Amino acid sequence: MNTERIRSLSIQGAALLALSACVAFFSLNAIENMQALGLTTGLGFMGQTAGFDISFSVISYDRTSSTFGRVLLVGIANTLAVSSLAIIIATIIGMIVGIFQLLENWPLAKLCRTYIELARNVPLLLQLVFWYTCVLSALPHQKSSLSFMDSVFLNVRGVFMPWPEYSDGTRAFYVACALSITALVYLVRRSRRVQEESGEGKAVFIPFLLTTVGLIGGAWMIFGQPANWTYPVLKGFNFKGGTWLPPEFMALLIGLSLYTAAFIAELVRGGILAVSQGQREAALAIGLTNWQTMKLVMIPQAMRIIVPPLTSQYLNIVKNSSLAVAIAYPDIVSVFTGTTLNQTGRAIEIVAITMGFYLCVSLIISAFMNWYNRRVALVERT
Amino acid sequence: MTTPDHIMERAAPANATAAVWVHQNLLKSPLHIFLSAMSISLGLFVAYHVLNWAVFSATWSGDSQDGCNPDGACWPFVIVRFNQFMYGFYPTDQQWRVNIIAVILLAGLAWLSIRATPWKAYVLGFLVLGFPILTFILLSGGLGLEKVSTSKWGGLTLTLTIAVTAISVSLPIGTLLALARRSKMPVVSVFAVTFIEVIRAVPLISVLFMASVLLPIFLPAEVTVDKLLRALIGVALFASAYMAEVVRGGLQAVPIGQSEAAKSLGLSHWKTVAFIVLPQALRLAIPGIANTFIAIFKDTSLVIIIGLFDLLGMINAGVNDSRWIGMELEGYAFAAAIYWVFCRSISRYSQRVEKESNFGHS
Numbered sequence: 161m162n163t164e165r166i167r168s169l170s171i172q173g174a175a176l177l178a179l180s181a182c183v184a185f186f187s188l189n190a191i192e193n194m195q196a197l198g199l200t201t202g203l204g205f206m207g208q209t210a211g212f213d214i215s216f217s218v219i220s221y222d223r224t225s226s227t228f229g230r231v232l233l234v235g236i237a238n239t240l241a242v243s244s245l246a247i248i249i250a251t252i253i254g255m256i257v258g259i260f261q262l263l264e265n266w267p268l269a270k271l272c273r274t275y276i277e278l279a280r281n282v283p284l285l286l287q288l289v290f291w292y293t294c295v296l297s298a299l300p301h302q303k304s305s306l307s308f309m310d311s312v313f314l315n316v317r318g319v320f321m322p323w324p325e326y327s328d329g330t331r332a333f334y335v336a337c338a339l340s341i342t343a344l345v346y347l348v349r350r351s352r353r354v355q356e357e358s359g360e361g362k363a364v365f366i367p368f369l370l371t372t373v374g375l376i377g378g379a380w381m382i383f384g385q386p387a388n389w390t391y392p393v394l395k396g397f398n399f400k401g402g403t404w405l406p407p408e409f410m411a412l413l414i415g416l417s418l419y420t421a422a423f424i425a426e427l428v429r430g431g432i433l434a435v436s437q438g439q440r441e442a443a444l445a446i447g448l449t450n451w452q453t454m455k456l457v458m459i460p461q462a463m464r465i466i467v468p469p470l471t472s473q474y475l476n477i478v479k480n481s482s483l484a485v486a487i488a489y490p491d492i493v494s495v496f497t498g499t500t501l502n503q504t505g506r507a508i509e510i511v512a513i514t515m516g517f518y519l520c521v522s523l524i525i526s527a528f529m530n531w532y533n534r535r536v537a538l539v540e541r542t
Numbered sequence: 543m544t545t546p547d548h549i550m551e552r553a554a555p556a557n558a559t560a561a562v563w564v565h566q567n568l569l570k571s572p573l574h575i576f577l578s579a580m581s582i583s584l585g586l587f588v589a590y591h592v593l594n595w596a597v598f599s600a601t602w603s604g605d606s607q608d609g610c611n612p613d614g615a616c617w618p619f620v621i622v623r624f625n626q627f628m629y630g631f632y633p634t635d636q637q638w639r640v641n642i643i644a645v646i647l648l649a650g651l652a653w654l655s656i657r658a659t660p661w662k663a664y665v666l667g668f669l670v671l672g673f674p675i676l677t678f679i680l681l682s683g684g685l686g687l688e689k690v691s692t693s694k695w696g697g698l699t700l701t702l703t704i705a706v707t708a709i710s711v712s713l714p715i716g717t718l719l720a721l722a723r724r725s726k727m728p729v730v731s732v733f734a735v736t737f738i739e740v741i742r743a744v745p746l747i748s749v750l751f752m753a754s755v756l757l758p759i760f761l762p763a764e765v766t767v768d769k770l771l772r773a774l775i776g777v778a779l780f781a782s783a784y785m786a787e788v789v790r791g792g793l794q795a796v797p798i799g800q801s802e803a804a805k806s807l808g809l810s811h812w813k814t815v816a817f818i819v820l821p822q823a824l825r826l827a828i829p830g831i832a833n834t835f836i837a838i839f840k841d842t843s844l845v846i847i848i849g850l851f852d853l854l855g856m857i858n859a860g861v862n863d864s865r866w867i868g869m870e871l872e873g874y875a876f877a878a879a880i881y882w883v884f885c886r887s888i889s890r891y892s893q894r895v896e897k898e899s900n901f902g903h904s
C-alpha cells in the first residue's frame with residue numbers, strides 16, 4: 161500500500177514537472193519570438209475600427225465605425241443563427257427519415273438508406289461546396305428569379321422573402337402570446353392533477369385553442385395588426401424590401417442540415433428499435449391505443465437512448481458550422497480567426513477567444529441536454 | 543381429433559411468394575400505397591437524371607472541353623487531370639514510390655479482409671506502426687532516393703498520408719489518454735480530461751489554425767515546422783481526443799471482475815491492463831474506432847483551408863483552370879465517389895470484424 165502511494169505520488173510529481181517544463185518552454189519561446197517580431201499582447205485591438213466589409217450580418221455592422229469587438233459579435237451571431245436553424249431542420253428531417261425506415265415499406269426504406277449512406281460517407285466540406293457552387297450558384301439571375309406566390313424569390317443572389325416589421329399591434333401581440341403560453345402551462349398542469357386525482361382525462365387542446373384565438377384575435381382587433389409585412393419587389397437589378405438570405409447562408413444551412421440529419425436518422429432508428437418489442441405488446445395488451453402506446457411507452461423509452469448521442473450531434477452542428485470559411489459565409493472563424501487575425505496579427509488572443517467561444521457553446525448545450533436527459537432518464541431505486 | 547366448434551378453420555399461411563412480398567412491403571394499406579408510389583417515382587426520377595448525366599449523355603474521350611456534350615458529364619476533365627488528382631505535384635518519374643506504398647497498403651488491407659490468412663495481428667501492427675515510417679521514407683526521399691519537398695505532395699496521396707498518419711498516431715495516444723483519464727492519480731486524470739474535453743469542444747478548423755498560426759510562435763525561432771507537419775500535428779491531436787473517448791467507452795464496458803481476476807492471479811497493474819483489459823476493451827470499441835477512422839478520413843479534407851492541396855484541394859485547383867470552365871460537378875462527383883468508396887469500405891469491414899469478432903486470436 162505504502163509503496164503504491166509513493167509510486168503514485170512520484171509519477172504525478174514527474175508529470176507535473178514535465179507539464180510545467182513544457183509550458184515554460186513554450187511561453188519563453190513565445191515571449192522571445194514576439195519580441196523579435198515587435199508584437200505586443202493584450203485585447204486593446206478589440207476597440208480599433210475594423211474597416212473591412214462583411215457580406216452578411218444578422219446584427220448591424222458598419223465598415224467605417226464598427227470595431228474588431230463588433231466583428232467578433234457579428235461572427236458569433238452569424239454562427240449561432242445558422243447553427244440554431246440547422247439544429248431544428250436536422251432534427252425534423254432526421255426524425256422523419258428515422259421513422260420512415262421503420263414503416264416496413266421497402267421502396268421508402270431503400271430511398272432513406274441511399275440518402276443516409278450518401279450523406280454520411282462524403283465529407284461535409286465537399287457537400288457544402290457542392291451546394292454552393294453546383295446548386296445555388298447555378299440559379300437564375302434576379303430578372304428571372306424563381307418565385308413562390310410572388311412573395312418569396314430565389315435567385316443567384318440568395319433568397320428574398322417577406323419580413324414582419326414593427327407596428328402598433330406588435331407589443332400587444334407579444335403580450336397575447338405570453339398569456340396564451342401561460343394558459344397552456346396552467347391547462348396542462350390542471351389536466352395532470354385531475355388525471356392523477358380522478359383518473360379522468362381533462363381536455364387541453366380545445367380550451368387552449370379557444371384562449372389563444374381569443375387573446376390574439378382580441379389584441380389584433382383592439383391594437384391593430386401584429387406586424388406590417390414588407391414584401392420584396394424587384395427594383396432595377398435587385399430586390400428591395402422584405403429580408404434576404406445570401407446563398408452562402410443557404411448552402412451552409414442545407415449542407416449542415418442534410419449531413420447531420422443522416423446521423424440523427426440513424427440515432428432515431430436505433431433508439432426505437434432498441435426498445436424491446438415486449439413493451440409495445442404489453443402496452444397494447446393493457447388496452448392502450450396505438451397512438452398512446454407510441455406516445456406514452458415507446459417514445460419516452462427511446463428518448464433515453466437517443467438523447468445523449470443527439471447532444472453530440474447538436475455540438476457537431478455548431479462546430480461544423482465553422483466550415484463556413486470554405487464558402488465565405490462570415491461566421492466567427494471566417495471574420496474573426498481569419499480576417500481579423502490577418503489584419504491585426506494577434507494570433508494568441510484571437511485563437512484563444514475563438515476556442516473559448518466554442519467551449520462556452522459546448523458547455524451550454526451539454527448542460528441543457530444533461531438537464532433534459534435527467535428528466536427523461538430511468539428513475540431507479542435508490 | 544376434431545376441431546372445437548369455436549375455432550374457425552383458416553387457410554394455411556401464404557407462402558413467401560413474390561406477390562405476398564409485394565403486398566407486405568409495398569401495398570399494406572392506402573398510406574403504404576401512397577408512400578411506395580411517391581418513393582418509387584422520386585427514386586426513378588433521381589436515378590434517371592443522375593445516370594443520364596453521368597453515363598448516357600456523358601462524354602468519355604477527348605482532351606479538351608470543346609468536344610463535350612453540354613447536357614452530360616465531361617469526363618475528359620477528370621481523365622486529363624487524373625494524375626494530378628492522384629499524386630498532386632509529385633514528380634512524374636518518382637511516382638513509382640507512391641505506387642509501391644499504395645500496393646503495400648492495399649495488400650495489407652486485403653490480407654486483413656481475407657478470412658483464411660494467418661498472422662493478422664502482426665500485419666495490423668505493421669500497418670499501424672511500421673508502415674507510416676516506411677511511407678515517410680519513401681515519400682520524402684533520403685537513403686539514396688531523390689528528395690521530394692512536401693509542398694509537392696498532393697491529391698489522394700496527401701489525403702491518404704494525412705489520414706493514415708492521424709489514424710496510426712491517434713490509436714496509441716488515444717489509448718494512453720483513455721487510461722490516463724481513468725487513472726486514480728488526480729494530476730494525470732485532470733490533465734487528460736482537460737485535453738480531451740477542450741479538443742472535443744472546438745472545431746477541427748480552430749485546431750488547424752492553432753497548429754498553423756501558433757506553433758511557429760511557441761517553438762524556438764530557429765526551428766521551422768513544415769506546413770504539412772503542422773497540419774499533421776493538428777489532425778493527430780484532434781483525432782487522439784476522439785479516439786480516447788471511444789477507447790474509454792470500451793474500457794468501461796469490460797467487467798471489473800476481469801481485472802480483479804487478473805490481479806488475484808498475481809499480474810501487475812500494467813500486465814493486467816496490457817494483456818487482460820485492453821484487448822477486450824479494444825475489441826468492444828471496434829465500431830467506435832471504425833467510426834472515428836471514417837470521421838478522420840472525411841476530416842482530412844479540411845486541410846485545404848490552411849493551404850494544402852489534398853484530393854479536394856487538387857480538384858478545386860482543377861475547377862479553377864480557365865481551360866476547363868464549369869467542371870465543378872464532374873470534379874466534385876469524382877471526389878465524392880472516392881471518399882464514398884473509402885468510407886463505405888471501412889464501415890463494411892468493421893461490421894464484418896464485429897460479427898466475426900475473432901480479431902487478434904489468429
